[in-house]
Amino acid sequence: MLDDGKLTKLQALCDAAVPGHALPREFYSDPDVYEADIRDYWNHHWIWVGHVSQVAEPGAFFLFDYGPESIIVVRDREGRLGAFLNVCRHRGSRVCVARSGTARVFSCPYHAWTFELDGRLRRATHMDEDFAPEEHGLFKVHLRVFEGLIFVSTGDEPPELDEGLAGMRDAVAPYRLDRLKIAHEASYPVPANWKLAIENYMECYHCAPAHHDYSRSHSLKDPDSITPELRAAMEAEVEAAGLLPAKFGRDSLAAPVGMDFWLNRYPLYPGYTTGSKDGALLAPLLGNLKAPVAAATDMQIGILNNFLIYSDHVVGYRFVPRGVQQTDIEMVWLVREDAEEGRDYDVGALTWLWHVTTLDDERIIRVNQEGVNSHHFVPGPLSSMEWGIRTFYAGYLDRLRAAATS
Amino acid sequence: MLDDGKLTKLQALCDAAVPGHALPREFYSDPDVYEADIRDYWNHHWIWVGHVSQVAEPGAFFLFDYGPESIIVVRDREGRLGAFLNVCRHRGSRVCVARSGTARVFSCPYHAWTFELDGRLRRATHMDEDFAPEEHGLFKVHLRVFEGLIFVSTGDEPPELDEGLAGMRDAVAPYRLDRLKIAHEASYPVPANWKLAIENYMECYHCAPAHHDYSRSHSLKDPDSITPELRAAMEAEVEAAGLLPAKFGRDSLAAPVGMDFWLNRYPLYPGYTTGSKDGALLAPLLGNLKAPVAAATDMQIGILNNFLIYSDHVVGYRFVPRGVQQTDIEMVWLVREDAEEGRDYDVGALTWLWHVTTLDDERIIRVNQEGVNSHHFVPGPLSSMEWGIRTFYAGYLDRLRAAATS
């Protein structure tokens, strides 16, 4: 329910954004923009919510929450995966309050409206005669599984996904991402708008100044440091490992259907085989890899979802809005499904790099927000290393404009 | 000071409400609706603020706060009860900061403007010559006492009350509610809009699923469980106790002047004489009762105020707004004025049922708000057991519409 004043404001704000520059402060501080962000952007796009290993058995479910939304991901009795709004069709209560578990039905804690695992309303007492239970099942939301990674979208017409995923599949298939398990999850709350958090992930311009540990091992921090020799060594390893010899990088996207999909493999510096403190592997080689590759592979799926693939583990990233200036940086570390904690990997060592790196990010995102809040802030020009943010802004503004005029 | 945009929004929201269905999310999340709720609804209706036993002596006073408002209830030197806005007529300070006590005057802590117990301004120094003290007394608000229960309204023209109360008087007179004392008060904060809290009280559709202890003893949880035998037994007890043999219930309101007044007596299940854990009485029989009645009597006065009357004690309920999504469920347990704690009643036993029941409610009201916050929430149809909410919505929307167009 948008009054005209708000629509006019949103459109004026979109028009005030200067291409190639940061966004004006209102995008990071105005409650009406935040409402639009959730309603028109997050509730349209694909969101990575988890991994199939979390819902392996019939009845297994977990929740994923963002902003004011809550999604139930559940495997029904026939083994089909589904996703539903966690909102009762009666008076709107959450129907599921457990974060995860195994269920036979979802029975609303308020008035016991009871839903099947496929969302259908099984029982609602004391309703009028003309009440149609078949019209009051849980709202089903779009769901896709890509290599074991589960994505949902609550929008009516979510962005194209399948074609993009198809273009990436061969490149990541050898990692067998479907045969992973979650080794650790962590959440880093940061008092900033979610866009400042995701922008931070979208560029490595800040890596050298802000991330000393990351920059010691990861060449993305300085494109000029990737010498032909370093790249050649990596590509030899790629071949030895049994990975596709595809050239990755900015000009050779695996799936060039837009910035919704991005796959980029870059070398680690000599002495590093993975994102570890000492350079040594942290866990068993993934999937069908025949040998380790001293590289990191960035994979972006659907704007909001980022993954970093090493030879021995994967880290997934989400920047989950909780309020206008409150965001959770959520991270998930995944290892091979048969790896055993203590024997095959150590959680402290596994998570060390991205724990310290994210603590750095929490700090710089926070002071970014503090400065952006100034009434005197004038958005400045972006550097060449921030091309990912330019693309994000363009799509973001398009989406807000489209929603405001629809 | 309402700009046109807000008025338009409020009216559009009222129009968007579908009769017989829950209200749209904005009614529970929009700060402008919350402002209207206080300004146009709470500041119009009658609010139960306390009991005459709290202001027995001349000079005795207590405060009652809701939203941004604060009311002083005080007995003046001549023994007359009055209620005043706790706002200095100078620059707006609260004039009384003690929650209760005995006063000779109210002297503003800021600049010592001093008010008599009947609200008149006694002294204000350094004012211009044309200053008229008689025009700057504390704003007096409407006050009514019904059977010892004190109600106030800060509105210019509060809803009709006297006729409704007159219709209920005989039915409750034998309980001698004026001869009670407060045995215990408690406040249960819930992170939800006040309407979700009061709606929760207005229906027993949720009792069976959510309140196991209550449902063990109180037949309201299932109208079909009230057999003719159960009702006949209750009515025999009613007669033996010396209570009016009036038939109560939905179709036989004691005071059928609208949903502002409601009186309904329903049986307790066999084995229960009052709302206790073991069914036994918790305190001396109230007033003129000659024998206990295994029943609970719901009494609603003026929409916002609810009471549950047992043979031996009374529980009063308020759902006090503190913010858009912050409400205090306030409860007051009252017993006969001459009952003595330790000898005649035990506070833990007395408060047990409604303590555990309210903890349940706190939880379900909270998850109700969480779900309602979803942008995808579509208000669903109400059940037949939620007729009280339908009536509440109708009156609520009428009032908001009337205020928005005045």
Next chain:
Amino acid sequence: MLDDGKLTKLQALCDAAVPGHALPREFYSDPDVYEADIRDYWNHHWIWVGHVSQVAEPGAFFLFDYGPESIIVVRDREGRLGAFLNVCRHRGSRVCVARSGTARVFSCPYHAWTFELDGRLRRATHMDEDFAPEEHGLFKVHLRVFEGLIFVSTGDEPPELDEGLAGMRDAVAPYRLDRLKIAHEASYPVPANWKLAIENYMECYHCAPAHHDYSRSHSLKDPDSITPELRAAMEAEVEAAGLLPAKFGRDSLAAPVGMDFWLNRYPLYPGYTTGSKDGALLAPLLGNLKAPVAAATDMQIGILNNFLIYSDHVVGYRFVPRGVQQTDIEMVWLVREDAEEGRDYDVGALTWLWHVTTLDDERIIRVNQEGVNSHHFVPGPLSSMEWGIRTFYAGYLDRLRAAATS
């Protein structure tokens, strides 16, 4: 970026203010008014941020924050004092996160854009070829030093200051305010709008009722208590001390160029030489004073900044907005630069009076806000002792109106 609805609202609010009366509640509760307060009022006026002793050496800097703004005050390598917005010209991060210290450059913690101490951009990597570093220095803000006190304004055209200061200089020169040091700083958070806090400082109508310790020694609490004898005694001391014998007071402003400047000396009651508990001096006589004067001198510079000058110390006051209803009362106690703690002064004794007085103020400002929040609050008439507030309101409303129509 103000939509028409907000402009209309602000203008209607300004029109609703009745001269000689308190302001309507929205001025203390509406988030849009708070935005305007920072953007149009605080970001226009002069703000006292510190003392030259804090930035004595080249490279020395400190931050001053208010609302969402942050200012760097720094002495560059050539010894020139400057002030800059603490907002990176790239994507808006704070460039300086240390509260104070010594710097060679300011290097943004995010992407290492590096700024000279005079604000010029020294280095920004990976920028496009057409990037002009000379156009991306830190925004410089206006700065003035008066007798060692540092003032800044972030506005385009700040109010006239120099003429006003010139008119005050002779009167305060003997105190040698430039030769002070900070003995103590303290911050008293109060849950109220900043205007309620500064209004509290602008009148002594509340001193007698609310400040018993202050009122025991300071005659400002009651103009009628300043007998001719008391004034004559003070003036004799003024002459003996070597201070200008100028008559101060409401009708004899030292710098009558408007309420932006105010200087008023009033006697302490017999037995008190300074603002101490026992009346005795608390620290060495300031500057060129030849003898103590049993007086307090109020000095107001540029509306927002207040100082109280005793013979032996100075207290500076700021009422710093942090949110719509969150303000920090910040106080700074200054003594002669060569005074040594422990030998020449005791911090507990030095700060006693204004610590207890400010605790009183915190309480009454808080209950003032609570009362003003009432929808029923009607702004009342001001007393003759509140003339300072009348002048403040007039200028405040003028400024908001001017900004809303520009």
